[in-house]
Amino acid sequence: MAKIAVLERKCTGCGLCVKNCPFGAIDMPNGKPELNAACKVCGICVKSCPEHAIIKLETKTEDVDKSKWNDILVYTEVSGGRLHPVGLELIGKALELAAPVGFKVKAVLVGSGVAGYAEELRHYGVSEVAVYDDPELGYFRADAYASCVEDYIKHAHPSVVLVGATSLGRSLAPRLSTRFRTGLTADCTRLELRQNTDLVQIRPAFGGNIMAQIVTTHTRPQFATVRYKVMSAPVRNDVASGDILARKLPKAVADSNASLVSVTAVPPKKSISDAEILVVGGRGLQKESDLDMIKELASLLGGDWATTRPLVEKGWTTNERQIGLSGRTVRPKLIITCGVSGAIQFTSCMNASDHIVAINSDKDAPIFDVAHIAIVDDLYKVVPELISRLKEARA
Amino acid sequence: MNIFVCIKQVPATNKVQVDEETGVLKRGGVASKMNPYDLYALETALRLKAEHGGTVTVGTMGPPQAQAIVREAYMMGADDGYVFSDRRLGGADVLATGYTLSQAIHSVGDFDLILCGKQTTDGDTAQVGPAIAEYLSIPHAAWVSKLTLSGDGVDAEQQLQDVIETVHMPFPCLVTVEQDIFMPRLPSLKTAREIGDKPIHIQGLDTFLDTDEAHYGLSGSATQVERIFPPANDTEHELWQDGDNAERLESQLKKWKFI
Numbered sequence: 092m093a094k095i096a097v098l099e100r101k102c103t104g105c106g107l108c109v110k111n112c113p114f115g116a117i118d119m120p121n122g123k124p125e126l127n128a129a130c131k132v133c134g135i136c137v138k139s140c141p142e143h144a145i146i147k148l149e150t151k152t153e154d155v156d157k158s159k160w161n162d163i164l165v166y167t168e169v170s171g172g173r174l175h176p177v178g179l180e181l182i183g184k185a186l187e188l189a190a191p192v193g194f195k196v197k198a199v200l201v202g203s204g205v206a207g208y209a210e211e212l213r214h215y216g217v218s219e220v221a222v223y224d225d226p227e228l229g230y231f232r233a234d235a236y237a238s239c240v241e242d243y244i245k246h247a248h249p250s251v252v253l254v255g256a257t258s259l260g261r262s263l264a265p266r267l268s269t270r271f272r273t274g275l276t277a278d279c280t281r282l283e284l285r286q287n288t289d290l291v292q293i294r295p296a297f298g299g300n301i302m303a304q305i306v307t308t309h310t311r312p313q314f315a316t317v318r319y320k321v322m323s324a325p326v327r328n329d330v331a332s333g334d335i336l337a338r339k340l341p342k343a344v345a346d347s348n349a350s351l352v353s354v355t356a357v358p359p360k361k362s363i364s365d366a367e368i369l370v371v372g373g374r375g376l377q378k379e380s381d382l383d384m385i386k387e388l389a390s391l392l393g394g395d396w397a398t399t400r401p402l403v404e405k406g407w408t409t410n411e412r413q414i415g416l417s418g419r420t421v422r423p424k425l426i427i428t429c430g431v432s433g434a435i436q437f438t439s440c441m442n443a444s445d446h447i448v449a450i451n452s453d454k455d456a457p458i459f460d461v462a463h464i465a466i467v468d469d470l471y472k473v474v475p476e477l478i479s480r481l482k483e484a485r486a
Numbered sequence: 487m488n489i490f491v492c493i494k495q496v497p498a499t500n501k502v503q504v505d506e507e508t509g510v511l512k513r514g515g516v517a518s519k520m521n522p523y524d525l526y527a528l529e530t531a532l533r534l535k536a537e538h539g540g541t542v543t544v545g546t547m548g549p550p551q552a553q554a555i556v557r558e559a560y561m562m563g564a565d566d567g568y569v570f571s572d573r574r575l576g577g578a579d580v581l582a583t584g585y586t587l588s589q590a591i592h593s594v595g596d597f598d599l600i601l602c603g604k605q606t607t608d609g610d611t612a613q614v615g616p617a618i619a620e621y622l623s624i625p626h627a628a629w630v631s632k633l634t635l636s637g638d639g640v641d642a643e644q645q646l647q648d649v650i651e652t653v654h655m656p657f658p659c660l661v662t663v664e665q666d667i668f669m670p671r672l673p674s675l676k677t678a679r680e681i682g683d684k685p686i687h688i689q690g691l692d693t694f695l696d697t698d699e700a701h702y703g704l705s706g707s708a709t710q711v712e713r714i715f716p717p718a719n720d721t722e723h724e725l726w727q728d729g730d731n732a733e734r735l736e737s738q739l740k741k742w743k744f745i
Contacts, residue, residue: 480732
């Protein structure tokens with residue numbers, strides 16, 4: 092059972108909690124708050140305490156009535172003045188999941204000047220777009236954004252909430268799922284919805300070559316994050332449908348005491364996620380300068396280059412170039428991996444690519460399980476020779 | 487300024503065993519190390535302390551063997567260290583882990599700043615930091631690559647899509663840091679000699695404010711691992727072994743019209 096506790100060490104005895112409690116459940120017999128039997132564990136005192144001295148003792152909520160939680164909500168991120176494409180991909184997946192159980196798909200937009208994107212989202216098959224548009228939301232504060240989505244979840248009671256695993260989404264989602272004392276599964280690569288509305292979430296796990304199937308059976312909503320380029324965006328309908336619901340800024344947004352210092356627009360960085368052709372160097376590369384041939388092959392093919400985590404750990408390159416669970420997910424038309432062994436954290440972030448060519452001298456390397464063309468050979472032979480052939484063809 | 491750094495012991499290799507029945511990681515008998523991303527959080531804490539004074543406390547949830555990483559943190563310069571160890575804490579998901587660490591932090595004291603690495607290399611979720619902040623009702627910023635002290639709090643640089651937003655958060659607050667924030671120092675033998683066998687605090691559930699074991703570990707978790715399975719290897723592939731593979735690849739790329 093949940094209950095409320097007071098951290099006496101932190102309490103200054105200001106009495107705000109007594110004033111704010113709607114049930115008259117707090118007394119201050121000895122200058123410090125004590126809760127009486129009228130407490131409904133609503134949590135208003137927790138939020139109103141300026142000293143963070145009142146906490147709720149609870150993890151997961153009691154078993155919920157699943158029939159009261161319906162539909163799928165997609166958080167459609169806008170940042171840097173652009174609707175992130177992962178939102179559309181999630182709407183596509185949500186529509187697939189929703190149809191067999193008769194769920195609708197809804198979207199929520201949070202930010203300043205985001206109302207315009209709602210009209211665009213109406214072309215993708217959602218039944219409702221909730222909009223929180225206010226200058227107060229002009230920059231990202233996880234707690235304030237969470238308060239907006241919380242407000243809409245309490246209004247709409249979605250069974251499932253999908254959030255794009257961007258840096259914003261991965262900061263927001265755990266805050267929200269914790270607020271609802273429910274489950275959250277990161278970086279799902281596959282999602283299915285059971286007839287009883289339990290979401291089957293599959294992700295690479297435990298840092299090993301293994302997948303885990305995870306469910307949130309007793310609480311709602313069920314939160315999951317999915318990376319950009321894992322699901323496919325739906326086709327845009329010419330005819331718009333669905334309603335736009337402008338929501339008032341929830342009061343709780345004012346509780347956030349974070350404030351903006353500065354905003355710097357960075358030119359849309361060329362990300363390896365956007366490349367159509369990728370050449371990847373792995374641990375099979377013997378020294379840092381050998382990355383040059385990876386770069387050269389990439390440039391001859393008109394593509395970009397990337398690496399695996401070990402090379403980032405060696406300091407040969409940065410995280411932005413890294414494919415994998417601690418880097419980026421990619422889905423190019425062509426990917427050529429050179430000396431990559433293929434741990435699941437890597438393969439799960441590139442195995443949706445159209446054409447996968449793997450070069451590795453170890454015929455048992457797990458990368459060959461996902462490759463369309465498995466070249467068991469020395470990369471130091473194949474890559475330089477391919478480079479000179481491509482150069483010759485050019486000359 | 488008092489800083490608490492969350493650290494975790496992770497397997498040193500990625501070939502680990504999983505209990506098929508419970509889906510819980512078998513940690514016994516596997517070589518382990520400090521989660522590499524936590525080193526950046528610890529380094530950030532030590533630099534802030536060097537510049538502005540205060541204390542750096544580290545804490546980890548794990549088996550008693552996790553003392554090894556607290557010792558390592560001492561060798562890097564941490565002032566105080568805790569292992570929160572209790573069988574009843576085992577098998578926790580994000581919800582229960584975040585709760586445990588928030589209770590643990592309450593049990594240790596009051597901190598201005600809580601720092602975490604961006605994610606662990608075994609769970610790879612990056613979710614526990616923000617979950618702790620929510621339980622503590624304090625603001626947080628994630629994936630921060632620049633952190634400076636400013637007035638009554640910190641300015642944290644968050645890299646979002648096409649934009650860098652720097653937010654000011656008053657203390658207390660929580661920050662998860664990116665690996666490009668600072669280069670972590672190596673554990674120092676000199677420090678090791680100086681501190682000798684400086685004690686490590688080992689605490690269980692009974693030292694927490696909430697001693698209800700239903701709120702921790704597997705029973706306090708909202709998610710269940712139903713099944714663990716190897717990834718499907720059903721990709722049809724062509725195997726090329728002998729012969730001139732460069733030539734063959736060139737003609738294949740032509741066939742696919744990439745060249």
